[in-house]
Amino acid sequence: MPWLGGATAVLSAITATEIFTSLQNEEFSITARVLVGVVMVLATAITALQAWTGSRIKALNDQANAFHKLHRKIQRDIETHAAGSETYVNDVETELRGIMASMVSVSNAAWDHAKADVILERDTELERLGVIPRRPTKS
Numbered sequence: 001m002p003w004l005g006g007a008t009a010v011l012s013a014i015t016a017t018e019i020f021t022s023l024q025n026e027e028f029s030i031t032a033r034v035l036v037g038v039v040m041v042l043a044t045a046i047t048a049l050q051a052w053t054g055s056r057i058k059a060l061n062d063q064a065n066a067f068h069k070l071h072r073k074i075q076r077d078i079e080t081h082a083a084g085s086e087t088y089v090n091d092v093e094t095e096l097r098g099i100m101a102s103m104v105s106v107s108n109a110a111w112d113h114a115k116a117d118v119i120l121e122r123d124t125e126l127e128r129l130g131v132i133p134r135r136p137t138k139s
Helices: 002-022 030-079 086-101 108-129
Strands: none
Touching: 002 030, 030 086
């Protein structure tokens, strides 16, 4: 129910506006009103962000499950020697293309961050094994 997150964000914004309006009388200081306003805006933004990330996470989990299912099928077929025909290869390729066509796009920044993490992990392991010299540590 992806619409539920959007509806929750809208209701949160309406509630925040109502609460903020009720604080406009003189018995509340400006600081208190500003603080309540900031909290309400943050709550609405976090609700909307949670709805968006929840739908993205579900889509990514669905993709991962599809790849895992295909991987298990290929492993099973290799073990039973059923993976040798051209028809089999074409079927696997068709299934893989279907999975890839429905993939959720990932931003370049996310790929760059993941690449940096992989390079750091690789270099750390190579340093540990003595393949490359250790980098000087910052003190």
